[in-house]
Amino acid sequence: MNKKTKSILLNILSIMALYLLITILIGTETMNNYISNILVTILITIIMTASLNVTTGLLGQLALGHAGFMAIGAYTSAIFTKTVALQFSLSLPISLVLGGLVAALFGMLIGIPALRLQGDYLAIITLGFGEIIRVIIENLEITGGAAGLTRITRMSRAFSEDRALSSVIQFSLVFWITVLIIASIFTLGRSRHGRAIISIRENVIAAEATGIPTTRYKLLAFTIAAFFAGIAGGLFAHQTSILNAKNFGFNKSIEYLVMVVLGGMGSITGSIIASIVLVALPEMLRGLAEYRLVIYSLLLIVMMLFRPSGLLGTREFSMLSFWESLERLWKRLFKRKDVPTRMPFQPRYDVWEDKPVLEVSKLGISFGGLRAADNVNLCLMNDEIVGLIGPNGAGKTTIFNMLTGVYVPTEGEICLLGKRMNGQQPHDITRDGIARTFQNIRLFKSMSVLDNIKVAFHSRMLYSTLSGILRDNACLSEERGIDIRARELLRVFQMEDVADVQASALPYGQQRKLEICRALASNPKVLLLDEPAAGMNPMETSELMQTIKTIRNRFSVAILLIEHDMKLVMGICERIYVLNYGKIIAEGTPEQIRNNPEVIAAYLGSVDAQPGEVRGTAHA
């Protein structure tokens, strides 16, 4: 049996077994109403924490107003079932979806302004929105004002005359909704959209430069989280039958956040475990009612002190690896054969005529009064390796930043294959064919090497968010394709053996190579390398020179590189531009540049001993 089907089968079997066990216990009234109610609370909490984990864990944005979305869902759904005269078993599902949609709408409306902020500020603004939602609900007539909304139909009574049967139906409904939501969060997380969201958590700027429209994905994650919270709210309303806005305040949001963090941010299974423990624990400690919250808060502090990344970190608990470790225990001699992967994938290289691939004319930018670049003209021919050198602060990286859309130039024009690029978003520019590396390495540190590369395929992939959730053929075939392409790329760089290593664990030189590799994955026509040899020893540098040549030949890209190591620049560049104080002061072949008096004065320094010989590093 294939590993994947085995894993799916195991998960389905254990979920079914759990479901059957609990329904039998409730149906035979072995489990009383009180316990079955706690189980439903646990399930609703799981939806809340797992959805909050989409924003906080996967997207990496701290949100302190999640209970606000739950409130919106709860009130929408309760008002719907109270006012619309439909059979309950019909009106409930409609109301749940409606609650989710209204919450998602609010999530989007709040997200559009709020997601412009980052970190603590985003946390504070979501706190503000959450509290405003609560205060407004408290003051509206339709929501029952400060007294709250009462006499909402209870799920545990409404489905059937028989209390036990009704409880079973309630549990089944909530259980399967929870399973569905968790499964879709999982499948989403493993699709290109999920990868896009996680890459934002790791490094926003690198994500943009790799072709991820970050604003859109932030909003998507935020909206999805709000949608699920809305559904959880609807379930909650029909579980308790009484709603009071006070129950959805700041403290509630914090409670969910605590569960997410304790379980491990980014780990959905961690959220599930934390929800179960943290809802059940206080109930079990009821005998010690007085000390309950003291113990609870002590637990929280101790947990953070000794395991700050939470129970599971960003890892997931997997039934398969659990099963496998059991298997290993039983049969130590059991050996698995590796399943060979051999799926063909045609790399797509565009061919273009013999005219400049990249043409920059009269480019300029000012920061306040500073002219960081002025009247810069440069061009890159097909498959050319061109150097951009100059003293520190000359504006080299600024030019890269303008080429990739990080800065918008004040004047001038950037043309890629005749298409004007000025003013485009970084991710659009990447899609059109300019990829870059960074001076200070910006990898998605906690992702694996392979996933770092896979993120860069984002703009070259087509399947939709829905396909990603459903994991249909469109998704699987594309994923299979990029898996092969990514491994191929790694092989070119002799890095296939570290594919599954976390990026931050790589040695420095390999991290630099991985960045180049990631840039190439977006299939660019122009590759910008910002000091690729920085921090490398002479041996690594000469290896890098070879690699850059190989890249040019193999991937047919034009390369523009910034570098201070003159041996590298003079050794591989066919043409060189020299930049000083934002202006190009010279252009030509390495030989011409080396003998240009202006360049020598501004940058290279005089070479006394043997004219023509190159010094190791120009500005040492």
Next chain:
Amino acid sequence: MTLFLSQLINGLHVGIIYALIALGYTMVYGIVKLINFAHGDIIMIGAYTAVITLSTLGWSAPVALLAAIALCVLFGITIERIAYKPLRSSPRISSLITAIGVSMLLQNLALLIFGAASKPFPTVLNVPPLRFSGIQISFVTVLTIVVSVLLMALLQGFVKTSRAGKAMRAASEDYKTAQLMGINVNTTITLTFAIGCALAGIGSFLYCMAYPAVSPTMGSLPGLKAFIAAVLGGIGIIPGAMLGGVVMGIAESLTKAYISTQMSDAVVYGILIIVLLVKPTGLLGKITREKV
């Protein structure tokens, strides 16, 4: 007009207390980049100390105030050493959660020891209100404003001119570099917590004189509002916290007088949101861009 003026003065009264508490948030955030959620509960500790020393032990008000300050500082420093210091290099959210944990722990310990019922705060000052052409200002208001303004001036002077103040400013710019320049960052952080908590101690005393009821959860609402005041003014910036506190207090009091009592919280949060969207780093904050 008289209503407006007296509401303005009321707002100033509450606002300046928010500002005192907000200073603790802002100074701590400036250095360790931690939203110290337990800071609000330090107020509660100060208030209980004051109530017990005043009512049960029958101490005089100045001694009770000193006791409140001392206990607040003691708690603040202990919390920092035990709960925050070990987490200084871990992800910021971990220390945030720890702060929330500490806040819950303090509240529930108080609940366990003192019970949920609120204790009355005794009248400390019995001075008749002052009158200015029809406006009546209670003596407590005047005292609060005068004391707070004095304290803020002192603090500003301390941070700007003293050796320790310079160390604090250096540490908040870049604490790793400050360390390399021979500044003992641990002492500096302890000092920051101590000053913040001392101000919270005084703030709690002033707060109780205005709202004389002491309960285990009394600190969370003024704490939250003071925190928002700090963000409003630009978190990490000391004059910002003062400005933010006063703006919050006045906005709150005017909303209560002219719009509705229930909506005053919504207005406060609304102002916060608008300020953050227009000027994401707060009223006095500077925008920094990440270098690519």
